[in-house]
Amino acid sequence: MKLTLFVGIDVSKASNHVYAMNLARDKLLSTLIPNTQDGAAIIESKLLELLNRHVLSKIIVILESTGVYSAHLATYLSNSKHLALFDSRVYIINPKISKNYRKSFADMDKTDPKDAFILADIARVGRTSELTPFKGAQRLALERLTRHRLHIAELLSTEKVYALNNVFLKFSEFETLFSDNFGKTAVELLLEYKTIDDIIESPLEELAQFITKSSKNGFSDSIDMASKIQAAARASYRLDQIAYNPINLSLASSINVINCYEAEMKEIDKAIKRQVVGFNQNHYTVLMSIPGIGKVYAAGILAEIADINQFESDDALAKYAGITWRKTQSGKFDADDTRLTKTGNKYLRYFIIQAANIARQNIPEYRDFYQKKFNEVTTHQHKRALALTSRKLIRLIYGLLSANRLFQ
Template sequence: MFFGGIDIAKHKHEVCIIDAEGNSVLSINIHNRKKGVDKLLSNFERLGITTDNCKFCLEATGHYWLSLYYHLTELGYEVHVINPIQSHAIRNFYIRKTKTDLKDAFILADMVRFGRLPQSELASETVMKLQTLSRHRFDLVRSVGDLKNKVLAILDRVFPEYPECFSGVFINSSKKLLQEFSSPEELADVDLSELTEFLKKHSRGRFGSDKAQQVKDLAKGTFGINLAADAYALELRLLMEQIEFVEDQINTIEEAIDQVMEEMRPSEDTEYRHVLETVPGIGPTLAAAIIGEVGDIHRFKNAKALVAFAGIDASVYASGEFEGSKNKMSKRGSPVLRHSLWMAAVSARRFNPELKEFYEKKKQEGKHSNVATGAVARKLVHMIFSLWKNNRPYQSNYKWSPDNNS
């Protein structure tokens, strides 16, 4: 029997094959290309290594492991994937604290030989779609946030009174106004009737002459600076166009996510596409993100394991008789999953009566809002685990006990 360890890198992977006694029989590096796999297979043929007598272990380094994992499993090899945190912990058991790619590959191979690795399976195509789309949406939403902060920074300099004009700087009528009139001077000089018609059109009649007059008056008496006005006006207009463009892309992604979620609908007669959508506080977009990051719920032993996977468990620091009293969220695992669960908790503490009561209870205990929300997120994960594992829609009168979460 042979055991293989593969240290993953961007361009080249280090491969180490050992026999049942732990002796190295092959140590090579291969390119992260098809020719690299061909090189590996030719060596396997020379050594008599087949799908029946060799198992592999590789470290999930970034996304670089995915192609090699896919091709090896397609060929029929048993391949285990471990988290870098796990491999780092196991590496510390070795007496000599050496760190080389070849040594790491040998350690991974040795781990397979010991036979204490979890079974690894590539996510289904539907889950991979949701993961890819949700992660890209997450990045775009963050980029929109950055762009909006830049817009607000410009307004603070050139037109600090502008936010007084609307309930939000980035509502539709305000966004269109800043694209068309990107400086207080332009707003001060525009004809009142023209500005009135512009606001009526883009606010669907909500705003009229009163709002137009307010904007003009504030623009004329602004406390903002007049230095480099043309440069600021150009930057503001381009930023608003970028925001609109990226938001259109987010809408496109959300439409694609909606189509993928339809693939998960149990039947045409089912009201929901996935049980997560039945939980108050979890809409289709958040449900898709959670499904994409979690994948198969059955790979988690209990709800606590899912909480730890999401990185919303409390990190504990204790030494001797000392035990820290201000433990923080561990924040390990997928940031997309953690963000989605947090946003779901924020929504649930308002719209889910059960979790709203739980949140208020934590607040009455003197907990900070963020701490209380973190507690809601953890309780929400217990709900998610039970509903998803049992494929049962949410019921407000259901008793969430430890027995339901294992």
């Protein structure tokens, strides 16, 4: 440690404040440098100059996680061949770590130079021993892919909701027929039959043949399904003939968009599975051991958590994900209906909630827990039960990753 250079970098969009010290806490550098490619090269050269001038053999650099602003500099420094000669380690830490550490400096002002000093001092006191070094472009690439997946998923969900509005106008009882409103048979029925009357007036056997062909014999009794479709059509509202053509055009367009998004999702999933290989393989294997989570959600959780040692407890991880609840109380009244804070990492929250939804279908303990919470209230049953199941899953994830052991 005596031969180590400790560096803290307070990152903002426009600039980086760099603070460097030795083990004795002597200030060796405190300077403001632009957050640009040229600025990163300047930081590299200044650090190399300090290492050589003070005859140091190791360097530890700490930055806070500040969204995309810290990614470029962390990648640049962690990939520096010149700094690698000095056994360099670059860490991106949760801001809560530096916030908590700052409390030991009660009278310190909060300024950029002081923030950089705090980060350097965290390195000096050895707090990085439990952290995983930044893996540069690999983690950034995985994070970009998993976050883009959420972006596509949100667009897909929005388009489906929009399409279902047109479906209701065309065929108001349609949603009572299929478990998947955008399955192959459901979509082909909407596109093939232009009006409700076309379905009603179609011979039952002809409609049954259409169902058999479109579903590839997916229904055990196609005649019965055809009868249900015609019954739903008779129970549906009618529109003036002039309204059907615009609605059909809008539906066809939405279905094309939905198909495009779903195809893109499959390609992104393949890319995620390729990218995650070799990235914190132990923790990836641990997440994969939880029944039903799968490669994509495990990769998404891993990309957002990065290093479980950044979190003091499962409560801290839950707060980071925004899966905590605001308490609503007045006098002796405690509200049963409380809202998620949703102030944390929305990407991590998405992947954990999706994973919890799968876990409850594959792990009996989680299925029973979900059902118990579902039955406790009469409003928002699924959302509440799934959120509470997600919180339970966070405890499991934190425990397994912290102990580095597989689910049993």
